[in-house]
Amino acid sequence: MSKYYLFQDAKQCIGCRTCEIQCKTNKKLPTGPRPCQIIQVGPQLIGGLPRTSYIFMPCFHCETPWCVAACPTGAMQKRSKDGIVFIDPDLCVGCKTCVSACPWGAPQWNPETGKVVKCDYCMDRIDEGLQPACVTTCTSGCLKFGKVEDMTQIRRERHAQLVAALENSVS
Template structure:
Protein backbone atom coordinates (compact mmCIF):
# COMPACT_ATOMS: atom_id res chain seq x y z
CA UNK A 1 0.00 0.00 0.00
CA UNK A 2 1.21 3.47 -0.81
CA UNK A 3 2.52 5.47 2.09
CA UNK A 4 1.11 8.58 0.39
CA UNK A 5 -2.35 9.73 -0.59
CA UNK A 6 -3.51 12.50 -2.90
CA UNK A 7 -6.84 13.87 -1.68
CA UNK A 8 -9.19 16.10 -3.62
CA UNK A 9 -11.86 18.16 -1.90
CA UNK A 10 -14.46 17.99 -4.69
CA UNK A 11 -16.47 20.81 -3.14
CA UNK A 12 -13.56 23.22 -3.73
CA UNK A 13 -12.52 22.13 -7.25
CA UNK A 14 -13.52 24.60 -9.97
CA UNK A 15 -12.36 22.48 -12.91
CA UNK A 16 -9.66 24.91 -14.04
CA UNK A 17 -7.29 22.11 -15.16
CA UNK A 18 -4.26 23.95 -13.70
CA UNK A 19 -3.18 20.63 -12.16
CA UNK A 20 -3.17 18.93 -15.58
CA UNK A 21 -1.24 21.78 -17.20
CA UNK A 22 1.37 21.91 -14.41
CA UNK A 23 1.80 18.13 -14.52
CA UNK A 24 2.44 18.19 -18.27
CA UNK A 25 4.88 21.08 -17.91
CA UNK A 26 6.71 19.41 -15.01
CA UNK A 27 7.08 16.14 -16.92
CA UNK A 28 7.71 17.87 -20.29
CA UNK A 29 4.88 15.95 -21.95
CA UNK A 30 3.51 16.54 -25.46
CA UNK A 31 -0.15 16.80 -26.42
CA UNK A 32 -1.79 13.46 -25.68
CA UNK A 33 -0.72 11.85 -22.42
CA UNK A 34 -2.42 13.19 -19.29
CA UNK A 35 -0.97 11.81 -16.07
CA UNK A 36 -3.77 13.33 -14.05
CA UNK A 37 -7.15 14.23 -15.41
CA UNK A 38 -10.08 16.35 -14.34
CA UNK A 39 -13.31 14.55 -15.20
CA UNK A 40 -16.41 16.76 -15.38
CA UNK A 41 -19.66 15.31 -14.03
CA UNK A 42 -22.72 17.21 -15.19
CA UNK A 43 -23.87 19.86 -15.45
CA UNK A 44 -27.18 19.06 -13.86
CA UNK A 45 -29.80 21.28 -12.30
CA UNK A 46 -29.49 21.64 -8.52
CA UNK A 47 -31.76 24.11 -6.78
CA UNK A 48 -32.74 25.57 -10.14
CA UNK A 49 -29.13 26.27 -11.12
CA UNK A 50 -26.80 24.30 -13.40
CA UNK A 51 -24.00 22.69 -11.40
CA UNK A 52 -21.04 20.53 -12.35
CA UNK A 53 -18.63 18.51 -10.26
CA UNK A 54 -14.98 17.88 -11.09
CA UNK A 55 -13.19 14.70 -10.12
CA UNK A 56 -9.39 14.56 -10.05
CA UNK A 57 -8.07 11.26 -11.44
CA UNK A 58 -4.38 10.53 -10.88
CA UNK A 59 -2.80 7.09 -10.56
CA UNK A 60 -4.04 5.42 -7.38
CA UNK A 61 -0.72 3.66 -6.67
CA UNK A 62 -2.53 0.41 -5.94
CA UNK A 63 -1.34 -1.98 -3.26
CA UNK A 64 -1.03 -4.77 -5.85
CA UNK A 65 -0.82 -2.82 -9.13
CA UNK A 66 -1.96 -4.73 -12.19
CA UNK A 67 0.27 -2.60 -14.39
CA UNK A 68 3.37 -3.81 -12.52
CA UNK A 69 2.28 -7.44 -12.73
CA UNK A 70 1.56 -7.14 -16.46
CA UNK A 71 4.83 -5.47 -17.49
CA UNK A 72 7.02 -8.05 -19.27
CA UNK A 73 10.27 -6.08 -18.91
CA UNK A 74 10.05 -4.90 -15.30
CA UNK A 75 9.82 -1.28 -16.42
CA UNK A 76 6.66 -0.72 -14.38
CA UNK A 77 7.80 -0.85 -10.77
CA UNK A 78 6.60 -0.19 -7.26
CA UNK A 79 8.97 1.27 -4.68
CA UNK A 80 9.06 -0.90 -1.59
CA UNK A 81 9.89 2.08 0.61
CA UNK A 82 6.66 3.99 -0.03
CA UNK A 83 4.52 2.13 -2.59
CA UNK A 84 4.89 4.70 -5.38
CA UNK A 85 4.34 3.07 -8.77
CA UNK A 86 6.54 4.39 -11.59
CA UNK A 87 7.95 3.59 -15.03
CA UNK A 88 11.68 2.99 -15.48
CA UNK A 89 12.03 4.60 -18.91
CA UNK A 90 15.27 2.70 -19.59
CA UNK A 91 13.43 -0.63 -19.37
CA UNK A 92 10.18 0.33 -21.15
CA UNK A 93 9.92 -1.11 -24.66
CA UNK A 94 6.54 0.50 -25.43
CA UNK A 95 4.52 -2.72 -25.58
CA UNK A 96 1.52 -1.00 -23.87
CA UNK A 97 0.67 -4.09 -21.78
CA UNK A 98 0.49 -1.96 -18.64
CA UNK A 99 -1.98 0.39 -20.34
CA UNK A 100 -4.29 -2.55 -21.04
CA UNK A 101 -3.89 -3.93 -17.52
CA UNK A 102 -4.77 -0.77 -15.57
CA UNK A 103 -8.52 -0.45 -14.90
CA UNK A 104 -8.11 3.28 -14.19
CA UNK A 105 -6.26 4.33 -17.35
CA UNK A 106 -3.30 5.69 -15.39
CA UNK A 107 -0.49 4.55 -17.72
CA UNK A 108 -0.49 6.74 -20.84
CA UNK A 109 1.22 6.50 -24.20
CA UNK A 110 3.84 9.13 -25.02
CA UNK A 111 4.00 9.33 -28.82
CA UNK A 112 7.23 11.36 -28.75
CA UNK A 113 9.23 8.72 -26.89
CA UNK A 114 7.29 5.61 -27.93
CA UNK A 115 7.10 4.66 -24.25
CA UNK A 116 4.60 4.66 -21.43
CA UNK A 117 4.40 7.41 -18.80
CA UNK A 118 2.28 7.67 -15.68
CA UNK A 119 1.74 9.66 -12.52
CA UNK A 120 4.50 8.88 -10.05
CA UNK A 121 3.43 11.53 -7.51
CA UNK A 122 6.42 13.51 -8.85
CA UNK A 123 8.59 11.16 -6.81
CA UNK A 124 11.67 13.25 -7.55
CA UNK A 125 9.95 16.14 -5.77
CA UNK A 126 8.57 13.93 -2.97
CA UNK A 127 12.10 12.62 -2.33
CA UNK A 128 13.16 16.24 -1.77
CA UNK A 129 10.33 16.83 0.71
CA UNK A 130 8.22 18.74 -1.84
CA UNK A 131 4.63 18.18 -2.96
CA UNK A 132 3.68 16.91 -6.43
CA UNK A 133 3.51 19.63 -9.07
CA UNK A 134 -0.27 19.33 -9.44
CA UNK A 135 -0.79 20.11 -5.73
CA UNK A 136 1.47 23.17 -5.77
CA UNK A 137 -0.44 24.86 -8.58
CA UNK A 138 -4.03 24.05 -7.54
CA UNK A 139 -5.77 27.43 -7.66
CA UNK A 140 -8.63 26.44 -5.33
CA UNK A 141 -6.36 24.51 -2.93
CA UNK A 142 -8.58 21.45 -3.27
CA UNK A 143 -5.65 19.04 -3.67
CA UNK A 144 -3.82 17.81 -0.59
CA UNK A 145 -0.88 15.40 -0.55
CA UNK A 146 0.70 13.62 2.34
CA UNK A 147 0.98 10.46 4.33
CA UNK A 148 -2.13 8.29 4.41
CA UNK A 149 -2.75 8.84 8.12
CA UNK A 150 -2.61 12.63 7.73
CA UNK A 151 -4.97 12.63 4.75
CA UNK A 152 -7.40 10.39 6.65
CA UNK A 153 -7.51 12.99 9.42
CA UNK A 154 -8.15 15.79 6.89
CA UNK A 155 -11.04 13.80 5.40
CA UNK A 156 -12.50 13.15 8.87
CA UNK A 157 -12.30 16.84 9.79
CA UNK A 158 -13.89 17.87 6.49
CA UNK A 159 -16.74 15.41 7.00
CA UNK A 160 -17.27 16.55 10.61
CA UNK A 161 -17.43 20.19 9.48
CA UNK A 162 -20.01 19.38 6.80
CA UNK A 163 -22.16 17.43 9.27
CA UNK A 164 -21.89 20.23 11.85
CA UNK A 165 -22.90 22.86 9.29
CA UNK A 166 -25.94 20.77 8.24
CA UNK A 167 -27.01 20.33 11.86
CA UNK A 168 -26.44 24.03 12.54
CA UNK A 169 -28.56 25.07 9.54
CA UNK A 170 -31.43 22.85 10.76
CA UNK A 171 -31.90 25.03 13.88
Protein backbone atom coordinates in the same frame (compact mmCIF):
# COMPACT_ATOMS: atom_id res chain seq x y z
CA MET B 1 -0.31 0.32 0.04
CA SER B 2 1.34 3.63 -0.71
CA LYS B 3 2.70 5.56 2.23
CA TYR B 4 1.28 8.66 0.56
CA TYR B 5 -2.14 9.86 -0.49
CA LEU B 6 -3.24 12.67 -2.77
CA PHE B 7 -6.57 14.05 -1.54
CA GLN B 8 -8.91 16.25 -3.55
CA ASP B 9 -11.62 18.27 -1.87
CA ALA B 10 -14.04 18.17 -4.81
CA LYS B 11 -16.20 20.89 -3.24
CA GLN B 12 -13.31 23.35 -3.66
CA CYS B 13 -12.21 22.31 -7.16
CA ILE B 14 -13.13 24.85 -9.86
CA GLY B 15 -12.02 22.70 -12.80
CA CYS B 16 -9.28 25.07 -13.94
CA ARG B 17 -6.99 22.17 -14.89
CA THR B 18 -3.92 23.97 -13.58
CA CYS B 19 -2.90 20.67 -11.96
CA GLU B 20 -2.95 18.93 -15.36
CA ILE B 21 -0.92 21.70 -16.98
CA GLN B 22 1.69 21.73 -14.20
CA CYS B 23 1.96 17.94 -14.32
CA LYS B 24 2.57 17.99 -18.07
CA THR B 25 5.06 20.85 -17.71
CA ASN B 26 6.93 19.11 -14.91
CA LYS B 27 7.13 15.86 -16.89
CA LYS B 28 7.83 17.71 -20.19
CA LEU B 29 4.93 15.95 -21.91
CA PRO B 30 3.44 16.73 -25.32
CA THR B 31 -0.23 17.04 -26.20
CA GLY B 32 -1.93 13.74 -25.44
CA PRO B 33 -0.83 12.01 -22.25
CA ARG B 34 -2.38 13.29 -19.03
CA PRO B 35 -0.94 11.50 -15.97
CA CYS B 36 -3.43 13.33 -13.79
CA GLN B 37 -6.83 14.26 -15.14
CA ILE B 38 -9.74 16.41 -14.13
CA ILE B 39 -13.01 14.66 -14.99
CA GLN B 40 -16.06 16.90 -15.29
CA VAL B 41 -19.29 15.55 -13.80
CA GLY B 42 -22.39 17.35 -14.98
CA PRO B 43 -23.85 19.79 -15.33
CA GLN B 44 -26.75 18.31 -13.44
CA LEU B 45 -29.66 19.93 -11.65
CA ILE B 46 -29.15 20.15 -7.90
CA GLY B 47 -31.83 22.02 -6.01
CA GLY B 48 -33.20 23.22 -9.33
CA LEU B 49 -29.87 24.82 -10.34
CA PRO B 50 -27.31 23.50 -12.81
CA ARG B 51 -24.14 22.36 -11.03
CA THR B 52 -20.89 20.89 -12.28
CA SER B 53 -18.28 19.14 -10.19
CA TYR B 54 -14.75 18.05 -10.96
CA ILE B 55 -12.98 14.88 -9.90
CA PHE B 56 -9.17 14.66 -9.83
CA MET B 57 -7.92 11.33 -11.20
CA PRO B 58 -4.24 10.56 -10.64
CA CYS B 59 -2.76 7.08 -10.32
CA PHE B 60 -4.04 5.40 -7.16
CA HIS B 61 -0.73 3.58 -6.46
CA CYS B 62 -2.61 0.35 -5.81
CA GLU B 63 -1.69 -2.18 -3.14
CA THR B 64 -1.36 -4.83 -5.84
CA PRO B 65 -1.03 -2.84 -9.08
CA TRP B 66 -2.25 -4.66 -12.18
CA CYS B 67 0.02 -2.52 -14.34
CA VAL B 68 3.11 -3.83 -12.52
CA ALA B 69 1.97 -7.44 -12.86
CA ALA B 70 1.21 -6.97 -16.56
CA CYS B 71 4.51 -5.33 -17.53
CA PRO B 72 6.65 -7.90 -19.39
CA THR B 73 9.94 -6.00 -19.01
CA GLY B 74 9.79 -4.89 -15.37
CA ALA B 75 9.60 -1.23 -16.40
CA MET B 76 6.49 -0.70 -14.27
CA GLN B 77 7.61 -0.97 -10.67
CA LYS B 78 6.48 -0.29 -7.12
CA ARG B 79 8.95 1.26 -4.70
CA SER B 80 9.27 -0.83 -1.57
CA LYS B 81 10.10 2.14 0.68
CA ASP B 82 6.85 4.03 0.05
CA GLY B 83 4.62 2.11 -2.38
CA ILE B 84 4.87 4.63 -5.22
CA VAL B 85 4.19 2.97 -8.58
CA PHE B 86 6.44 4.31 -11.33
CA ILE B 87 7.90 3.55 -14.75
CA ASP B 88 11.58 3.03 -15.46
CA PRO B 89 11.73 4.58 -18.95
CA ASP B 90 14.94 2.72 -19.78
CA LEU B 91 13.10 -0.61 -19.44
CA CYS B 92 9.83 0.44 -21.14
CA VAL B 93 9.50 -0.94 -24.68
CA GLY B 94 6.17 0.75 -25.37
CA CYS B 95 4.06 -2.41 -25.54
CA LYS B 96 1.15 -0.68 -23.72
CA THR B 97 0.30 -3.80 -21.71
CA CYS B 98 0.17 -1.68 -18.55
CA VAL B 99 -2.24 0.73 -20.26
CA SER B 100 -4.61 -2.16 -20.95
CA ALA B 101 -4.20 -3.63 -17.47
CA CYS B 102 -5.05 -0.51 -15.45
CA PRO B 103 -8.80 -0.14 -14.82
CA TRP B 104 -8.32 3.57 -14.01
CA GLY B 105 -6.46 4.65 -17.14
CA ALA B 106 -3.45 5.87 -15.16
CA PRO B 107 -0.70 4.75 -17.56
CA GLN B 108 -0.79 7.00 -20.62
CA TRP B 109 0.85 6.62 -24.03
CA ASN B 110 3.44 9.25 -24.95
CA PRO B 111 3.62 9.33 -28.77
CA GLU B 112 6.79 11.45 -28.74
CA THR B 113 8.87 8.87 -26.88
CA GLY B 114 6.95 5.73 -27.83
CA LYS B 115 6.78 4.88 -24.13
CA VAL B 116 4.25 5.01 -21.33
CA VAL B 117 4.09 7.70 -18.64
CA LYS B 118 2.01 7.91 -15.47
CA CYS B 119 1.56 9.79 -12.23
CA ASP B 120 4.35 8.88 -9.85
CA TYR B 121 3.46 11.60 -7.32
CA CYS B 122 6.48 13.45 -8.78
CA MET B 123 8.67 11.06 -6.80
CA ASP B 124 11.78 13.04 -7.72
CA ARG B 125 10.21 16.00 -5.90
CA ILE B 126 9.02 13.82 -2.99
CA ASP B 127 12.58 12.53 -2.55
CA GLU B 128 13.69 16.18 -2.20
CA GLY B 129 11.01 16.86 0.44
CA LEU B 130 8.78 18.79 -1.99
CA GLN B 131 5.10 18.38 -2.87
CA PRO B 132 3.92 16.97 -6.22
CA ALA B 133 3.80 19.63 -8.95
CA CYS B 134 0.00 19.44 -9.23
CA VAL B 135 -0.45 20.26 -5.54
CA THR B 136 1.90 23.25 -5.60
CA THR B 137 -0.08 25.05 -8.30
CA CYS B 138 -3.66 24.16 -7.37
CA THR B 139 -5.39 27.54 -7.56
CA SER B 140 -8.27 26.62 -5.26
CA GLY B 141 -6.16 24.69 -2.75
CA CYS B 142 -8.34 21.60 -3.18
CA LEU B 143 -5.38 19.21 -3.58
CA LYS B 144 -3.58 18.02 -0.47
CA PHE B 145 -0.70 15.55 -0.36
CA GLY B 146 0.92 13.74 2.52
CA LYS B 147 1.13 10.56 4.49
CA VAL B 148 -1.99 8.42 4.49
CA GLU B 149 -2.74 8.99 8.18
CA ASP B 150 -2.56 12.78 7.79
CA MET B 151 -4.80 12.78 4.72
CA THR B 152 -7.30 10.51 6.50
CA GLN B 153 -7.54 13.13 9.25
CA ILE B 154 -8.12 15.89 6.67
CA ARG B 155 -10.90 13.80 5.08
CA ARG B 156 -12.52 13.25 8.48
CA GLU B 157 -12.39 16.95 9.30
CA ARG B 158 -13.86 17.84 5.90
CA HIS B 159 -16.70 15.35 6.42
CA ALA B 160 -17.39 16.70 9.92
CA GLN B 161 -17.57 20.25 8.52
CA LEU B 162 -20.04 19.16 5.84
CA VAL B 163 -22.25 17.36 8.40
CA ALA B 164 -22.16 20.38 10.72
CA ALA B 165 -23.07 22.74 7.88
CA LEU B 166 -25.94 20.49 6.86
CA GLU B 167 -27.26 20.33 10.43
CA ASN B 168 -27.00 24.13 10.79
CA SER B 169 -28.90 24.69 7.55
CA VAL B 170 -31.73 22.37 8.68
CA SER B 171 -32.19 23.96 12.11
